[in-house]
Amino acid sequence: MLTAVIDTLPEAPALPEVDDERALVGCAARGDARAFEVLYRRHAGRVHGVIVRLVGAHGARAEDLTQEAFVRAWQALPAFRFESAFSTWLHRLGVNTALMELRSRRSRPQDEGDDDAVELVGSADSAGHVTALSMDLERAVASLPPRARAVLVLYDVEGWKHEEIAAELGMAVGSSKAQLHRARGLLRARLGAQA
Numbered sequence: 001m002l003t004a005v006i007d008t009l010p011e012a013p014a015l016p017e018v019d020d021e022r023a024l025v026g027c028a029a030r031g032d033a034r035a036f037e038v039l040y041r042r043h044a045g046r047v048h049g050v051i052v053r054l055v056g057a058h059g060a061r062a063e064d065l066t067q068e069a070f071v072r073a074w075q076a077l078p079a080f081r082f083e084s085a086f087s088t089w090l091h092r093l094g095v096n097t098a099l100m101e102l103r104s105r106r107s108r109p110q111d112e113g114d115d116d117a118v119e120l121v122g123s124a125d126s127a128g129h130v131t132a133l134s135m136d137l138e139r140a141v142a143s144l145p146p147r148a149r150a151v152l153v154l155y156d157v158e159g160w161k162h163e164e165i166a167a168e169l170g171m172a173v174g175s176s177k178a179q180l181h182r183a184r185g186l187l188r189a190r191l192g193a194q195a
Helices: 002-008 021-029 033-055 059-079 086-106 115-120 133-142 146-157 162-169 173-194
Strands: none
Touching: 021 033, 021 059, 021 086, 033 059, 033 086, 033 146, 059 086, 086 146, 086 162, 133 146, 133 173, 146 162, 146 173, 162 173
16 A cells, blocks of 8 residues: 555656765755755765864764754755855854854853863773874863864864954954964873873
8 A cells, every 4th residue: 555655656856966066966955855965974074073173072062063054054055156165165064053152152151171081181091002192182172172172173174264263253363373372282281292
């Protein structure tokens, strides 16, 4: 019975070639959820990565923010004008989602640093081996105070200029430079001799 109903449904149009991102974006902008799913699978890792770096060691929150970024992308996609690459637009949307989270956290009283995360840097793992420097660096970055971490990630990882960072985070250009200097100093101290 169910197969008879399914057989009477109109067949969905075929998706464009997976390599043709512009066509996939066009289909998704017209409401094709399958095309958007392909785009999601293609870009979720990069968007999630930048969000994790910006919000720190809040894994579950980073997952939520990644989903929020893709919901916003789905909603804004019909207005996408192809003035930049889709990946650039989506990445920026992810960054903006994380920055909005950081701004909202700033209005709530909380501790600036994560002292427990600092203690993990350079510690031995369960097998008794010292963790790799890249893992230590990830933890050290995650343990930075939120504004210093945001400036470090946006400047050193994402390649933003201090003027862009200052405008996005609502601070003076000099404060952006000072936060970057602070973040780098904290990283050197936390990584110690390994750096």
